[in-house]
Amino acid sequence: MYRLLIADDEALEREGIEWIVNRMMPGTFEIFHAENGRMAIQKAAELHPHIVMMDVRMPGIQGLEALKEIKARNPDVKMILITAYEYFEYAKQAIALGVQEYLVKPAKREQIAAVLRRLLDEIKEDRRKRNEQLAVRDQFFQLLPLAETEIALHLMSEQVNETEIEGLADILQLSAEKGCALVLAFPELGDEKKKIYDAVKNMTHGIVKERCGSVVSSMVHSHMAIFLIGKKQAADEPIREEAAKLASRLAEALQEQCGVTISVGIGSMQSDTVGIRRSYYEAVFASKYDNQWGSICRFEDLNIADKDEAGKASDQLPIDGVPAGESSYVELAIRQIRAEREQSTSNMLDRAIAYIRDRFAEELSLEDVAEQVHLNPYYFSKVFKQQTGETFIDYVTRLRIDKAKDMMRDGELSLKEVCYAVGYKDPNYFSRVFKKVTGVTPSEYRAQLQ
Secondary structure (H helix, E strand, C coil), X not given: CEEEEEECCCHHHHHHHHHHHHHHCCCCEEEEEECCHHHHHHHHHHHCCCEEEEECCCCCCXXXXXXHHHHXXXXXXXXXXXXXXXXXXXXXXXXXXXXXXXXXXXXXXXXXXHHHXXXXXXXXXXXXXXHHHHHHHHHHHHHHHHHHHHHHHHHHCCCCCHHHXXXXXXXXXXXXXXXXXXXXXXXXXXXXXHHHHHHHHHHHHHXXXXXXXXXXXXXXXXXXXXXXXECCCCCHHHHHHHHHHHHHHHHHHHHHHXXXXXXXXXXXCEEHHHHHHHHHHHHHHHHCCCCCCCCEEEHHHCCCCCHHHHHHHHHCCCECCECCCCCCHHHHHXXXXXXXXXXXXXXXXXXHHHHHHHHCCCCCCHHHHHHHCCCCHHHHHHHHHHHHCCCHHHHHHHHHHHHHHHHHHHCCCCHHHHHHHCCCCCHHHHHHHHHHHHCCCHHHHHHXXX
């Protein structure tokens, strides 16, 4: 039920309008009265009405002044100005206040109902747009963790795809043209792993957001990777300083708040995604270089005869609890993140296919399905093709034609009814699609069944 505030110094006018509204639009409004501008302002502040009907001429605070005050406190309120004919000039002034409608006394009940219905339609449309915006925003925020996990995988993996990383970076509103990596090594965490991971991720994004972008990987066997990235034209030193500061603050905070002592390795500044991945290898190497908990080690400070060997050496580093040579941290990280991505993709695809199968006979677009699984259409289209081997259109078409063939075998519906039942509105178009998929027309297919 909507709230309607009627402000008029004449009780008979207020009661007359209330009677008309209840008669013409029963059960639509909860109605309140105000006998002057001051009371209208007070009641609007208290009740937050959806619509205010205000007489332009009242004792004390005039209608326009009252509407101005109400609008300032409640920008979404819809306003109707009530004026006698001789005060019609006030209606022009009211436009500047955002008054949508006006009524000239004495207003007929059809006019009053028509004005209110128009404003209710506006309120409903405003709500629809607001809900749509909130849904898009919600989908965007649901996509962020997936995009961050995905870009971390690309920065850690040998299969570097520049176009893919650029698209993911755009989603995160980041630039990955240069940067460096940090690797955090933890002792055995047990049940605390999720808590520590969340703490590191939140602190990282909070600490570095003013100076550069950041991407945090999943926690893999008590290790985490953090990438600090920025634009190519940005200076190296601020990111270097940010990496050292972040390492120190994370180590200090985790010790104080969680009682956990970590070691941190910091890679060198590098350009492009291949270079940033190199920095990641360096950070892995540095995190295990002296095997002492509590150390913060910069790869550039290490006294290594040939630092080009670090990339090879990092692949051979022993992992706590994992036999040396069986699996490197890098391989384990990539494997786990890929598994998480594949599981997330599988779950998303299951939901998408279930939605398509439920609604394939309706007007169904790729954008509709992408919205249901909270992905942008481009990314959903790409993942769908990778996982099913078919484009979205080909998949829906095949589903419809398979269902049409089942219906023809049943023999209960005419070909035209089958056409409509599987989502086609034009029998001629249905016939062309059917022949393209099966090699025969619907009539020829049905004849083969007999």
